[in-house]
Amino acid sequence: xxxxxxxxxxxxxxxxxxxxxxxxxxxxxxxxxxxxxxxxxxxxxxxxxxxxxxxxxxxxxxxxxxxxxxxxxxxxxxxxxxxxxxxxxxxxxxxxxxxxxxxxxxxxxxxxxxxxxxxxxxxxxxxxxxxxxxxxxxxxxxxxxxxxxxxxxxxxxxxxxxxxxxxxxxxxxxxxxxxxxxxxxxxxxxxxxxxxxxxxxxxxxxxxxxxxxxxxxxxxxxxxxxxxxxxxxxxxxxxxxxxxxxxx
Amino acid sequence: xxxxxxxxxxxxxxxxxxxxxxxxxxxxxxxxxxxxxxxxxxxxxxxxxxxxxxxxxxxxxxxxxxxxxxxxxxxxxxxxxxxxxxxxxxxxxxxxxxxxxxxxxxxxxxxxxxxxxxxxxxxxxxxxxxxxxxxxxxxxxxxxxxxxxxxxxxxxxxxxxxxxxxxxxxxxxxxxxxxxxxxxxxxxxxxxxxxxxxxxxxxxxxxxxxxxxxxxxxxxxxxxxxxxxxxxxxxxxxxxxxxxxxxxxxxxxxxxxxxxxxxxxxxxxxxxxxxxxxxxxxxxxxxxxxxxxxxxxxxxxxxxxxxx
Numbered sequence: 001x002x003x004x005x006x007x008x009x010x011x012x013x014x015x016x017x018x019x020x021x022x023x024x025x026x027x028x029x030x031x032x033x034x035x036x037x038x039x040x041x042x043x044x045x046x047x048x049x050x051x052x053x054x055x056x057x058x059x060x061x062x063x064x065x066x067x068x069x070x071x072x073x074x075x076x077x078x079x080x081x082x083x084x085x086x087x088x089x090x091x092x093x094x095x096x097x098x099x100x101x102x103x104x105x106x107x108x109x110x111x112x113x114x115x116x117x118x119x120x121x122x123x124x125x126x127x128x129x130x131x132x133x134x135x136x137x138x139x140x141x142x143x144x145x146x147x148x149x150x151x152x153x154x155x156x157x158x159x160x161x162x163x164x165x166x167x168x169x170x171x172x173x174x175x176x177x178x179x180x181x182x183x184x185x186x187x188x189x190x191x192x193x194x195x196x197x198x199x200x201x202x203x204x205x206x207x208x209x210x211x212x213x214x215x216x217x218x219x220x221x222x223x224x225x226x227x228x229x230x231x232x233x234x235x236x237x238x239x240x241x242x243x244x245x246x247x248x
Numbered sequence: 249x250x251x252x253x254x255x256x257x258x259x260x261x262x263x264x265x266x267x268x269x270x271x272x273x274x275x276x277x278x279x280x281x282x283x284x285x286x287x288x289x290x291x292x293x294x295x296x297x298x299x300x301x302x303x304x305x306x307x308x309x310x311x312x313x314x315x316x317x318x319x320x321x322x323x324x325x326x327x328x329x330x331x332x333x334x335x336x337x338x339x340x341x342x343x344x345x346x347x348x349x350x351x352x353x354x355x356x357x358x359x360x361x362x363x364x365x366x367x368x369x370x371x372x373x374x375x376x377x378x379x380x381x382x383x384x385x386x387x388x389x390x391x392x393x394x395x396x397x398x399x400x401x402x403x404x405x406x407x408x409x410x411x412x413x414x415x416x417x418x419x420x421x422x423x424x425x426x427x428x429x430x431x432x433x434x435x436x437x438x439x440x441x442x443x444x445x446x447x448x449x450x451x452x453x454x455x456x457x458x459x460x461x462x463x464x465x466x467x468x469x470x471x472x473x474x475x476x477x478x479x480x481x482x483x484x485x486x487x488x489x490x491x492x493x494x495x496x497x498x499x500x501x502x503x504x505x506x507x508x509x510x511x512x513x514x515x516x517x518x519x520x521x522x523x524x525x526x527x528x529x530x531x532x533x534x535x536x537x538x539x540x541x542x543x544x545x546x547x548x549x550x551x552x553x554x555x556x
Binding site for chain 2: 058060079080081084085089090092096097098099100101105106108109110112113114115116119158159161162
């Protein structure tokens with residue numbers, strides 16, 4: 001499912017996406033894209049619509065209008081499960097492990113259902129991903145017994161087990177120590193090196209900027225600016241919306 | 249006393265099969281099927297009809313009934329329960345109450361109100377027994393039923409823990425949305441769970457029709473027993489369901505030693521005691537949960553990005 005950065009067509013593209021809950025509008029004409037193998041960061045204040053955008057991309061709910069394409073394929077009308085099997089994986093800000101299952105089973109179910117592997121391949125793949133994410137020693141532990149860091153690792157491991165071409169990471173750096181962040185950054189870079197497209201929502205800017213080559217800033221359901229991270233962070237509107245004021 | 253204990257344990261197998269379907273539906277689909285007992289009766293009366301009207305052998309009738317009940321479960325999940333679930337908390341409850349009432353009166357119209365039993369069609373099995381040391385007689389049918397119950401629940405346990413479908417089912421049960429993001433189609437899994445649950449109800453109904461008599465209106469009592477076994481054993485664990493069924497069977501059996509009228513009441517009282525204990529545990533866990541929530545809040549790291 002992994003795609004190489006050969007084509008000029010975006011790997012993931014949202015065009016004119018709107019989302020309303022009744023009278024409350026949370027996304028306004030969002031145009032977003034990520035090129036194959038690109039690492040894109042999304043920043044913005046709380047309530048900017050970042051996680052809602054992820055939900056719309058991953059198919060957690062239908063959008064009110066607009067379209068989403070993955071590798072040129074229109075995802076309209078496809079379920080979250082179908083999008084996952086097409087190569088779009090997503091992690092949650094608050095990890096959502098399958099509590100009644102072991103760490104290994106959590107990853108195994110994603111490898112079987114998400115990547116469509118047979119039993120034996122899924123077993124090998126799950127073990128390899130657990131090793132890569134530093135969870136191998138905990139493989140037989142119940143997911144309910146994990147602490148926050150390991151739950152975040154499991155969230156990433158489960159997404160990786162679906163063999164995604166695009167991975168959407170939602171604030172996986174929060175709550176980690178600097179050393180843990182360093183390990184996380186190494187992991188995300190290695191995914192990118194494998195050709196995976198990474199879209200990362202993160203408040204910890206210094207971590208984000210060590211990985212992404214393009215930054216998108218959202219506020220109040222709109223995209224304020226996108227492009228080179230330094231340019232985006234220097235954008236006056238971004239500074240007003242995201243940092244609260246212009247730097248001295 | 250020992251005799252009653254053994255009879256109670258054997259009776260527990262029947263309760264466990266009856267309860268397992270209810271527990272599975274609640275665990276995976278988050279749906280309390282109040283027509284579960286009526287579906288069990290439908291299984292019993294369908295098997296009887298196949299035997300009496302079509303002249304099929306009992307084993308073949310059981311297989312056909314179970315397959316039919318599984319198909320019925322799938323269809324009901326697909327066309328009724330999924331829609332009811334989309335309607336919020338109350339709609340599924342009202343839907344299954346209505347379904348239960350329709351099933352009872354539908355079966356009354358089709359099969360009549362007479363009590364019916366499969367006992368007459370299973371030959372000596374309905375009365376044959378083994379003599380144990382100490383002069384205790386154990387009916388062969390209850391033993392076969394108990395063994396079948398253990399085998400069925402064991403097979404279900406293996407399915408849940410060892411197969412791809414089972415893991416997908418447990419993932420859906422834990423968090424349907426997160427499961428869908430792992431490529432699991434929760435609706436397909438839930439339909440599969442409903443098929444298994446209704447087939448289990450059918451098997452329990454057939455058990456009842458073999459060892460006793462059923463009428464189209466036997467369902468609500470079966471539902472209560474199923475609830476009691478589930479609550480006593482704890483939701484979401486097949487082993488717990490088996491233990492819950494056995495405890496209910498033993499308590500009823502020992503209660504009957506005191507007086508036949510106390511038998512059912514004893515089961516209800518134990519159910520209420522366990523329910524009360526579980527609720528108090530839940531309240532305690534919630535207090536612990538608050539402490540945990542406070543601890544999580546003090547570690548919230550949301551200022552790092554703003555400083556950068």
